[in-house]
Amino acid sequence: GDSVTQMEGPVTLSEEAFLTINCTYTATGYPSLFWYVQYPGEGLQLLLKATKADDKGSNKGFEATYRKETTSFHLEKGSVQVSDSAVYFCALSEVAAGNKLTFGGGTRVLVKP
């Protein structure tokens, strides 16, 4: 079945540092890929998505590129802020699986001033 693996946290960074969170996936077909963010005490919000190979999703300074050859969708941000402290989830969905989201385990990011 489908699965998503992302790096375990917590990741602790200083403000303005570069952030990378690795995500790889296994899927039977051609999934759509997503990054969701969960701020403390809140639900999940879509951060960005990519729906086909070589697509780049971007939002709020975050970027991720759909790499079919390496089955990866790594999240990057060039200069993090304290407000970026959250848990980040990589996820995929496939039509054949009823469009459910299959999530990675989440990566907690803590940005210190």
Next chain:
Amino acid sequence: DTAVSQTPKYLVTQMGNDKSIKCEQNLGHDTMYWYKQDSKKFLKIMFSYNNKELIINETVPNRFSPKSPDKAHLNLHINSLELGDSAVYFCASSLSGGGGRNEQFFGPGTRLTVL
């Protein structure tokens, strides 16, 4: 305007009780979902409904029974609650179609604690 709302936000109850969580969306979506987030933040699909029809039913104990009275509502009833049911339950909604590309919108979650 709340897009996806859940009630209650917190639920504390004793083992063996029966409880319900309600979810409503005002986005005009036709598909709704329940996800469970455990204490380690791991998220897993439980159920999905499309136009009031059950589409996804993962390996969830039959003590959990979803009910969708209409496209805008998806409720979750849990019988004979167990300690292991303690988790945060998230409702989500989306439009169907789109080849899996459609964003799912999540509610704020219901934190269930079983004592």
